[in-house]
Amino acid sequence: MKRAVLVVLLTAVVHASPARGQSLTAEADVTVGYSTDDVTAVATQLRAFGDLKAGVRFYLESAWARHSGEESDAFAGAYPYGGHLDVIETYGERLFMPGKSLIAVRGGRYRTPFGIAGRGDHAYSGFLRSPLIRYDDYFALSNTFLEHGVDVIVGVPQLYVETSLGVPADVGDEKRRSGFDRVFRVQGYRGQWIVGVSHIRTRPNQPESFAHGRAEFTGIDVRWMHEGVLVRGEWITGQPFDGTTTDGWYADLMLHRVAMGPVTAVLRAEQLNYNTIAQFAIHTTRLTVGAKIRLPRGLTAQVNLNRQSGNRPAYRSTPLDLALTYSIRLH
Amino acid sequence: MIRALFVMIGGVLLLASAARGLAPLELPGVARVGDRPKPNAVVWLESSVASLPETVKVVLDQRNLAFSPHVLAVRVGTTVEFPNNDRVFHNVFSFHDGKRFDLGMYPVGTVKNVTFGRQGLSRIFCNIHPNMAAYVMAVESGHFAVSDSSGRFLIAAVPPGTYTYHAWHPGGPTLTGSATVDGERPLEIRWP
Numbered sequence: 001m002k003r004a005v006l007v008v009l010l011t012a013v014v015h016a017s018p019a020r021g022q023s024l025t026a027e028a029d030v031t032v033g034y035s036t037d038d039v040t041a042v043a044t045q046l047r048a049f050g051d052l053k054a055g056v057r058f059y060l061e062s063a064w065a066r067h068s069g070e071e072s073d074a075f076a077g078a079y080p081y082g083g084h085l086d087v088i089e090t091y092g093e094r095l096f097m098p099g100k101s102l103i104a105v106r107g108g109r110y111r112t113p114f115g116i117a118g119r120g121d122h123a124y125s126g127f128l129r130s131p132l133i134r135y136d137d138y139f140a141l142s143n144t145f146l147e148h149g150v151d152v153i154v155g156v157p158q159l160y161v162e163t164s165l166g167v168p169a170d171v172g173d174e175k176r177r178s179g180f181d182r183v184f185r186v187q188g189y190r191g192q193w194i195v196g197v198s199h200i201r202t203r204p205n206q207p208e209s210f211a212h213g214r215a216e217f218t219g220i221d222v223r224w225m226h227e228g229v230l231v232r233g234e235w236i237t238g239q240p241f242d243g244t245t246t247d248g249w250y251a252d253l254m255l256h257r258v259a260m261g262p263v264t265a266v267l268r269a270e271q272l273n274y275n276t277i278a279q280f281a282i283h284t285t286r287l288t289v290g291a292k293i294r295l296p297r298g299l300t301a302q303v304n305l306n307r308q309s310g311n312r313p314a315y316r317s318t319p320l321d322l323a324l325t326y327s328i329r330l331h
Numbered sequence: 332m333i334r335a336l337f338v339m340i341g342g343v344l345l346l347a348s349a350a351r352g353l354a355p356l357e358l359p360g361v362a363r364v365g366d367r368p369k370p371n372a373v374v375w376l377e378s379s380v381a382s383l384p385e386t387v388k389v390v391l392d393q394r395n396l397a398f399s400p401h402v403l404a405v406r407v408g409t410t411v412e413f414p415n416n417d418r419v420f421h422n423v424f425s426f427h428d429g430k431r432f433d434l435g436m437y438p439v440g441t442v443k444n445v446t447f448g449r450q451g452l453s454r455i456f457c458n459i460h461p462n463m464a465a466y467v468m469a470v471e472s473g474h475f476a477v478s479d480s481s482g483r484f485l486i487a488a489v490p491p492g493t494y495t496y497h498a499w500h501p502g503g504p505t506l507t508g509s510a511t512v513d514g515e516r517p518l519e520i521r522w523p
Contacts, residue, residue, distance in 0.1 A: 025397060027462050050395055057395060093418065095439070102440045104418055118419050120459040153418070157440030189438050225435035228424070256424070256458055258431050264458065300461055329462035
């Protein structure tokens with residue numbers, strides 16, 4: 001499966017041409033990064049997407065990334081850094097818009113649709129680390145959770161219900177155990193607000209020897225934007241497995257005003273609580289201030305300064321993260 | 332009697348000829364850079380827009396993580412619709428020359444509008460997807476066209492006469508020259 005996807009991706013990159021218009025688009029990102037957490041990182045992603053017949057669209061993405069540090073979550077915004085070549089998303093989808101309604105069906109391998117979960121929400125958004133509540137090592141959710149299944153949206157653009165039924169297909173070091181899982185999400189959009197409520201019931205990503213039962217989380221996500229000011233955040237609560245609970249939140253401010261030109265300023269405040277016996281509990285907070293700068297010739301620079309406190313294992317109090325990404329699109 | 336008939340026929344032919352001389356014509360042309368055809372070149376003629384009809388609905392679609400068309404030419408005053416036809420959010424903005432705006436994020440199936448109220452080039456991006464880019468050229472003219480993949484363009488319904496034309500393509504300078512619209516000569520635009 002992985003080999004087949006890679007062959008298709010490489011073929012798409014080599015053969016994409018302007019004459020094909022939007023029927024096939026291929027793109028690649030290459031990122032290098034350094035953090036004072038004693039981490040250097042390099043990452044690349046290949047994507048191909050476009051239209052098939054009868055209104056069906058496809059999307060393929062593969063990623064390889066590696067970093068030098070073992071005990072840091074730097075650069076793990078949306079992709080794993082284990083040094084493996086991973087197939088991230090591979091799906092086909094069909095949108096129907098009869099009248100004012102919206103119906104969308106997606107099948108294949110896709111990011112777990114819980115809360116603010118898209119690639120564009122967390123990769124190259126200005127933040128170089130995933131939120132604490134979305135990093136796989138912190139007993140909550142993970143941005144590297146993926147589903148093998150079917151995802152259906154029904155409603156109108158202003159209010160719809162999304163249901164995903166499938167099995168875990170995670171990438172990275174922490175993978176959920178196999179078994180049926182489901183995700184429900186309701187999203188409303190009005191004016192400057194986008195509000196969602198999500199629920200997931202799945203299998204734990206910890207060993208079965210001590211993690212019994214199911215992982216189950218509920219979350220609320222909110223986005224508000226006005227003239228280049230975006231405020232967004234998520235709050236989740238639930239259990240990674242029986243006998244424990246995890247709750248936490250993050251709130252982002254992203255400023256992209258006209259006078260700022262190519263600069264997007266970002267600010268994040270967040271908190272995570274993993275509640276179990278005192279020896280293993282995690283209570284931590286982090287404040288991130290940074291910027292994303294769109295440079296000429298497909299380059300994007302990102303810089304983050306983090307201030308961390310709490311009892312999360314193996315971290316520094318004020319790490320600085322830097323990254324430079326080159327993006328190219330081949331039509 | 333025969334003489335009167337000839338006079339009538341002559342009059343009709345004269346009127347037809349005069350009418351043909353005033354009737355709008357099509358101005359075909361081709362845009363090239365050197366000898367290569369240049370797609371997505373905008374060509375417009377200097378002309379008054381006061382007497383032109385209302386502008387039609389113009390759409391700059393967002394689909395498959397791309398803007399379509401890549402280059403859009405509109406008359407000053409045109410309102411352009413930016414529908415999101417992807418399941419992901421998009422955040423359309425333009426911060427450089429021309430129209431400056433930020434539409435914020437909006438989901439699949441929804442539309443936001445922007446009116447391009449003054450002449451100039453607007454560079455359009457999505458703040459979520461760095462590879463999405465498009466151009467909107469707003470022109471003070473009712474006579475304009477964008478070249479196709481073979482560099483060809485067609486400016487419709489132009490009254491015969493001699494005009495000053497302007498031509499631009501992404502990454503290139505604006506050319507200015509003279510174009511005669513007589514139904515016979517195509518316009519050839521060539522950047523060095």
